[in-house]
Amino acid sequence: MSPYGDIEVMMLIRTPQDIGALLRERRQKAGLDQAELARRVGVSRQWLVEVEHGKPRAEIGLVLRALNVLDIPLEVGTPRYATGVADTPGIDIDAIVDAARKPQ
Amino acid sequence: MSPYGDIEVMMLIRTPQDIGALLRERRQKAGLDQAELARRVGVSRQWLVEVEHGKPRAEIGLVLRALNVLDIPLEVGTPRYATGVADTPGIDIDAIVDAARKPQ
DNA sequence: CTATAATGTCGCCGTACGTGGACAATTCAT
DNA sequence: ATGAATTGTCCACGTACGGCGACATTATAG
Numbered sequence: 001m002s003p004y005g006d007i008e009v010m011m012l013i014r015t016p017q018d019i020g021a022l023l024r025e026r027r028q029k030a031g032l033d034q035a036e037l038a039r040r041v042g043v044s045r046q047w048l049v050e051v052e053h054g055k056p057r058a059e060i061g062l063v064l065r066a067l068n069v070l071d072i073p074l075e076v077g078t079p080r081y082a083t084g085v086a087d088t089p090g091i092d093i094d095a096i097v098d099a100a101r102k103p104q
Numbered sequence: 105m106s107p108y109g110d111i112e113v114m115m116l117i118r119t120p121q122d123i124g125a126l127l128r129e130r131r132q133k134a135g136l137d138q139a140e141l142a143r144r145v146g147v148s149r150q151w152l153v154e155v156e157h158g159k160p161r162a163e164i165g166l167v168l169r170a171l172n173v174l175d176i177p178l179e180v181g182t183p184r185y186a187t188g189v190a191d192t193p194g195i196d197i198d199a200i201v202d203a204a205r206k207p208q
Numbered sequence: 209c210t211a212t213a214a215t216g217t218c219g220c221c222g223t224a225c226g227t228g229g230a231c232a233a234t235t236c237a238t
Numbered sequence: 239a240t241g242a243a244t245t246g247t248c249c250a251c252g253t254a255c256g257g258c259g260a261c262a263t264t265a266t267a268g
Contacts, residue, residue: 013178056165073181074117
């Protein structure tokens with residue numbers, strides 16, 4: 001089998017989906033259901049459901065609180081100029097997509 | 105003097121203020137003014153101003169885009185059970201504060 | 209297969225968002 | 239001191255947020 005035991009290789013957060021997946025995974029590993037985590041974070045269960053599904057317009061403050069409650073530290077990494085597909089910095093791929101705002 | 109030259113010791117993101125400070129610092133290091141960064145991210149300049157000041161209810165999607173534009177990777181660290189002041193996990197200090205929601 | 213829990217949806221509602229445009233205040237060169 | 243550039247603030251507007259409560263739809267037992 002592959003080398004990395006249960007060492008998570010190094011997760012990068014780039015999108016709301018990443019956040020959602022992370023939260024859900026860690027919540028389950030912590031043995032909490034949505035209702036309980038929501039309660040601890042101080043949000044509605046509905047909110048958690050949507051965020052775990054990658055809601056892009058969730059409030060950053062609440063998201064950070066959820067991460068803190070689950071004891072998930074967010075670190076600022078050093079820029080890697082060749083990680084996965086490079087978004088040419090200077091030209092705004094993402095910003096263009098933005099114009100066509102996803103309805104959820 | 106202290107050991108770390110210009111090695112950033114390891115920044116942890118825990119609050120919207122942290123994000124704001126980070127964005128502002130990196131924006132300036134990149135030699136961009138708010139107008140230019142806002143343009144590249146695809147948001148209004150007003151938005152950037154507020155986020156750099158720590159706006160807690162900014163959309164997470166936009167924030168992540170801003171980080172990406174500035175080429176700032178966010179990594180998921182491994183939980184440290186003694187980093188700074190510990191928030192007893194299980195009891196929700198933050199959630200309580202939440203009730204008294206800051207008017208901005 | 210049947211209870212029961214857990215998760216996903218639906219409306220309604222008050223509130224704040226993010227934007228564009230204009231203007232004030234501040235910082236920076238010269 | 240003068241002017242330009244950068245940053246901060248204001249308003250009005252349309253839109254979506256997040257909360258609540260109820261219900262529908264899967265999982266998980268038993």
